[in-house]
Amino acid sequence: xxxxxxCGSKDYEKLSExxxxxxxxxxxxxxxxxxxxxxxxxxxxxxxNVELWAAVSDGVAKGFIGLSEDKIEMLFVDSDSLGKGIGTxxxxxxxxxxxxxxxxxxxxxxxxxxxxxxxxxxTSRDATDDAGRPYPILHxxxxxxxxx
Numbered sequence: 001x002x003x004x005x006x007c008g009s010k011d012y013e014k015l016s017e018x019x020x021x022x023x024x025x026x027x028x029x030x031x032x033x034x035x036x037x038x039x040x041x042x043x044x045x046x047x048x049n050v051e052l053w054a055a056v057s058d059g060v061a062k063g064f065i066g067l068s069e070d071k072i073e074m075l076f077v078d079s080d081s082l083g084k085g086i087g088t089x090x091x092x093x094x095x096x097x098x099x100x101x102x103x104x105x106x107x108x109x110x111x112x113x114x115x116x117x118x119x120x121x122x123t124s125r126d127a128t129d130d131a132g133r134p135y136p137i138l139h140x141x142x143x144x145x146x147x148x
Contacts, residue, residue: 004090015052052064071102106136
């Protein structure tokens with residue numbers, strides 16, 4: 001049985017391990033250097049600036065989501081738990097709690113398809129990520145939110 005639990009700083013290292021396994025399984029476009037740079041920034045820069053929630057089964061986190069105001073800032077599912085409904089559970093939780101925006105790497109078509117199938121649509125595009133790396137970002141908004 002999966003439950004959703006709020007995470008704190010004591011969980012950061014475990015979440016960064018999930019992040020890395022997830023990224024290595026789903027983000028083949030990232031260079032090794034980019035993976036190292038982003039992971040090094042997770043705990044000091046990214047995690048403290050979002051509300052983190054984990055999907056937990058038998059005391060083990062299987063994936064996590066980071067929320068800020070009305071936006072999903074991050075969603076990562078452990079590599080051995082991909083395709084088991086954990087991302088859906090976390091996304092539905094986020095949307096019930098007001099999330100209507102998310103950014104997706106353009107080179108990650110499975111993530112884009114995931115969000116589109118959950119009612120999001122592309123509203124804009126940036127040629128690089130926030131750090132200026134050559135990974136275009138697609139900005140999505142939930143369709144129900146764009147009609148309000």
